[in-house]
Amino acid sequence: MAAPNPHDTHATTEAEGHGSGGLPQFQTEHWAGQIGYLLVLFFVLYILIAKVFGPRLRRVMDERRDTISSAVATARQVQTEAAEQAAAAKAEVDKARADARATAAAAKARVTEEANARQAAEEAVVNARIAEAEASIGKTRDAAMANVSTIAADTTAAIVERLTGKTATAAELTAAKGAA
Amino acid sequence: MADPIHQFQIQKVVDLGAVNLPVFGHTELAITNSHIAMTAAFVAIVLFLQFVTSGAKVVPGRLQTAGESLFDMIDGVTDSIIGHDGRKYFPFVFTLFLLVLAMNLLGMFLSFTPTSQLAVTVTFAALTILLVIGVGFIKNGLGFFKLFWPMSAPLILRPVVGAIEFLSFLLRPVTLALRLFGNMLGGHVALKIFAGFVVALGAGAFVGEGLGIWGLPVAALSMVGVVAITALEFLVAFLQAFVFAVLASIYLNDVVNLGEGH
Secondary structure, three states: OOOOOHHHHHHHHHHHHOOOOOOHHHOHHHHHHHHHHHHHHHHHHHHHHHHHHHHHHHHHHHHHHHHHHHHHHHHHHHHHHHHHHHHHHHHHHHHHHHHHHHHHHHHHHHHHHHHHHHHHHHHHHHHHHHHHHHHHHHHHHHHHHHHHHHHHHHHHHHHHHHHHOOOOOHHHHHHHHHHO | OOOOOHHHOOOEEEEEEEEEEOOOEEEEEEEEHHHHHHHHHHHHHHHHHHHHHHOOOOOOOHHHHHHHHHHHHHHHHHHHHHHHHHHHHHHHHHHHHHHHHHHHHHHOOOOOOHHHOHHHHHHHHHHHHHHHHHHHHHHHHHHHHHHHOOOOOOOOOHHHHHHHHHHHHHHHHHHHHHHHHHHHHHHHHHHHHHHHHHHHHHHHHHHOOOOHHHHHHHHHHHHHHHHHHHHHHHHHHHHHHHHHHHHHHHHHHHHHOOOOOO
16 A cells, blocks of 8 residues: 555644554553542442342342242132132032932832832733633633533434434433543 | 454553553553553443432333343342342342443443453452362361362372362463453454454455455455354353353352362
8 A cells, every 4th residue: 555545644744643553451551540430330330239229129039939939829829729619519519410310210119109000900900800801711712612512402403304304312422422 | 454453452551651560560540441441340340320210110111121130149149059148139230230341342332341451350350269268277277178188089180189179279370361361352353453443445446456356245244144153142241241140159159068968
C-alpha cells in the first residue's frame, strides 16, 4: 500500500494516540482509577445483593416452593380421599349387586317351588280324572262286551234259523260260541 | 483499515488531574470511557435486579424468570461445589458473575468493553484470590497450608506434589485474569478486523482500490464472518462469566472444605 491512503493516515494518527504503541491495556497510568472505581462498584453491588436482592429472590423462591409443595400435598390428599370414596362406592355397588342377585335367586326359587307345587296339584287332579275316566271307560267296555255276546247269540240264532229253519237252543248257541 | 486496537484505548471524559500513587506510580485520575461503561453495567444490573425482585410473584413473569434462572444457576453452582456453606459465598460469586456478564454483554453493544481491560480482570481475579486466602486463614488458621500438603499422595511425592500445588495456586489469579482478558480482547479484535474488511474491501470495490471488484466477494464473506463471530461472542460473553463464577466457587471450596476428602 505505497499509494497515499486515507486509512493509512488515520491509522498513524491513532498509533500516535496510543503513546507506547503496545496494547492500551498496559497503560498503567489508567489502572488505579479503574481498579478503585471497580472495587467501589463491586462492594456496593455485593452489599445490595447480600442484603436486598438475594433475600428478596430467596424469599419468593421459598414461597413458591412452599406453595407448590402444599398444593402437591393437598392434591395428594384429595386424590387419596377420592380413591377411598371410589373404593367405598365400589364396595357399595358390589354389595348391592350381591343383594340383588340373592333376591333374584330367592324369588326364582320361590317361584319354581310354587310352580312345582301347582304343577303337582294339577297333575294329581288330572291323574284322578284320568283314573276316573279310565274306570268309566272300562265299565262301559265291560257292558259293551257283555252286550256283544248277547248280540252274537242273537245273530247266530237268527243265522241258524234262516239257514236251517230250526231254532237253535240256548245251550247249542253257547256251545257254538265257545267253539268259535 | 480501522485500527482494531483503538477500541481498547482509555479516553478521558472528565480529567481530574494526575497524582503519584505508591504501587501504581504515575496515575491519571479521570472519569474515562471505562468508568462510564462500568457504571452502565452496574446500573443495568441494579435495574435488572430491581425489576426482577420488586414485583416478585409466586408465578413469575418473563423478566422474573430470567432473573431467577440466573440466580438459580449461580445458587446451584455454589451449592453443588462448595456444599452446605455455599449460601454464605453466594452473594460474592453472584456479584462477580453479574458484573462480568454485564460488562461482557455491554461490550457487544457499546464501543468499549471494560472486561477487555487488564486492570479490570486483574481486579476481579485479585478479589477472588484474596477472598480465598482470607477465608482460608480465617477458617483454618495455619492449617491453610495443608492445601499444599496433599495427604492423599505418597509421602515421598508429597513435597513435589505440594510444590506443584503451590505453583498452581500462584497461577490461579493470573489465569483467572488472563482468561477473561484474552477472550474479550481476541473476540473484539477479530470482530473489528472482519468488520474492517467489509468496509475497506466493499468501499475499495467501488473506488477501484485494494482488490478492486474482487473485493466484493471477500467483503461478503467477511460479513458472514462478522455475523458468526458476533453470535459466538455472545456465547463467549456468557460462558466466560459463568467460568469465572465456577472457578471462583472451586477455589473457595478448596479452602472452605479444607481437608475434607481431597
